[in-house]
Amino acid sequence: MRKGDWKLIQELNRSIILNKIRLDGPISRIELAKGNRISPSTVAAAVQELIREGYVTEIGRGESSGGRKPILLQFAPDNHFLFAASISNTVIEVAQMNLEASILRKESASVGTRQGEAVIELMLGMIDRFTDETGSLDRCIGIAVTTPGVVNVEQGVVYYNSKLRLNDVPVKQMVESRYGIKTWVENDTNSLVLAERRFGSYSSFANLIYLMVGNGVGAGILVNDMILRGNLGGAGEFGHTSVNRSGIRCECGNVGCLENSVSWPAVHSRMMAAMASGRPTMIHDLTDGDFSRIEPAVYKDALSKQDRLAMDITEEIAEHLGAGIVNLVNLFNPGAIVIGGNVAQDNPILLEKVEEHISRYAMRILKDDLVVGQSSLGDDGKLIGAAAIVLQDLFQFSLT
Numbered sequence: 001m002r003k004g005d006w007k008l009i010q011e012l013n014r015s016i017i018l019n020k021i022r023l024d025g026p027i028s029r030i031e032l033a034k035g036n037r038i039s040p041s042t043v044a045a046a047v048q049e050l051i052r053e054g055y056v057t058e059i060g061r062g063e064s065s066g067g068r069k070p071i072l073l074q075f076a077p078d079n080h081f082l083f084a085a086s087i088s089n090t091v092i093e094v095a096q097m098n099l100e101a102s103i104l105r106k107e108s109a110s111v112g113t114r115q116g117e118a119v120i121e122l123m124l125g126m127i128d129r130f131t132d133e134t135g136s137l138d139r140c141i142g143i144a145v146t147t148p149g150v151v152n153v154e155q156g157v158v159y160y161n162s163k164l165r166l167n168d169v170p171v172k173q174m175v176e177s178r179y180g181i182k183t184w185v186e187n188d189t190n191s192l193v194l195a196e197r198r199f200g201s202y203s204s205f206a207n208l209i210y211l212m213v214g215n216g217v218g219a220g221i222l223v224n225d226m227i228l229r230g231n232l233g234g235a236g237e238f239g240h241t242s243v244n245r246s247g248i249r250c251e252c253g254n255v256g257c258l259e260n261s262v263s264w265p266a267v268h269s270r271m272m273a274a275m276a277s278g279r280p281t282m283i284h285d286l287t288d289g290d291f292s293r294i295e296p297a298v299y300k301d302a303l304s305k306q307d308r309l310a311m312d313i314t315e316e317i318a319e320h321l322g323a324g325i326v327n328l329v330n331l332f333n334p335g336a337i338v339i340g341g342n343v344a345q346d347n348p349i350l351l352e353k354v355e356e357h358i359s360r361y362a363m364r365i366l367k368d369d370l371v372v373g374q375s376s377l378g379d380d381g382k383l384i385g386a387a388a389i390v391l392q393d394l395f396q397f398s399l400t
Contacts, residue, residue, distance in 0.1 A: 019395040028070035054079035084386035087147040101387040115165035144386040150234040156185040162251040191385030193220030201376035214341030261320040281309040296342040322357025340375030
């Protein structure tokens with residue numbers, strides 16, 4: 001046995017026991033031992049430690065067919081908390097959450113024109129307000145930060161984000177040195193696919209892809225219940241796959257990136273250009289002629305009313321996005337693909353057209369059982385994703 005193996009086994013048993021209590025509680029110690037094939041003495045020691053640390057409570061006695069009634073154990077998600085921070089290209093959200101990924105309070109701020117470490121300093125200022133109001137951080141189990149771009153998870157360094165100019169930014173070090181709390185840094189779509197798997201409607205899919213189609217475009221990919229990261233943490237840069245060699249040059253330096261065809265900035269640009277050329281559209285009426293009010297909800301409202309411009313743009317999005325998804329289906333053979341983001345979420349017409357494209361072009365044997373659906377996490381999906389990163393470590397989900 002290698003040095004440290006016994007401690008590793010103890011930690012693994014503890015995580016298994018805690019997760020079992022979380023999922024199946026109220027539950028007795030003897031049920032934990034039998035159900036997980038762990039010795040009663042190991043269960044007793046782990047439970048005693050979990051009770052002492054406040055993760056588990058005793059809530060009375062259960063039924064017994066004979067002999068003493070067993071004491072029942074229950075997970076105590078509100079005895080501890082975590083901080084989740086979600087950085088997007090336009091907005092930062094910070095939340096205090098319990099250990100079931102429920103939001104206790106949250107705050108958001110516009111990124112504005114900030115770039116580089118100024119973006120991280122904005123986030124830290126937001127976390128400062130939370131910590132000042134919270135007081136003692138003894139019950140805080142961790143901080144998670146998610147962001148678009150290439151992230152080195154082990155070092156907690158954001159290698160590359162073209163829009164925010166985050167290049168080799170040591171986010172983990174910046175946060176941990178400020179608060180003295182263990183910190184995780186993760187790509188945003190990786191956290192979202194984990195959240196859908198653990199807290200969303202796709203818990204039965206070990207091979208799952210989450211596609212973000214919003215202000216940016218990216219993919220979080222689970223293969224056999226493991227996040228696919230790649231050599232440098234850059235796997236899933238779906239938005240920077242080329243779909244149009246005659247397209248415009250992307251900020252990444254490439255030409256014809258998918259992001260420049262299907263993201264909200266791309267959609268908005270096409271709508272504005274069409275209206276500037278005099279093309280008729282009900283978007284004039286929906287915004288009372290104030291084009292500064294054009295946002296994803298306006299586009300989807302026009303689309304639901306069969307506006308010709310919105311329909312034509314949606315056809316273009318579906319063609320490019322569908323082609324990209326077909327490649328993902330044929331490469332990774334997922335059981336389900338989740339599509340979220342402010343362009344795709346609550347957009348059934350787009351989803352239907354994408355599904356038609358998949359049905360037409362993906363390999364038959366790979367597409368027949370494929371589930372394509374929308375995100376189940378709502379507006380707080382990215383915060384839930386950040387929380388899932390911390391809770392993955394606590395519960396030792398079989399993902400990383």
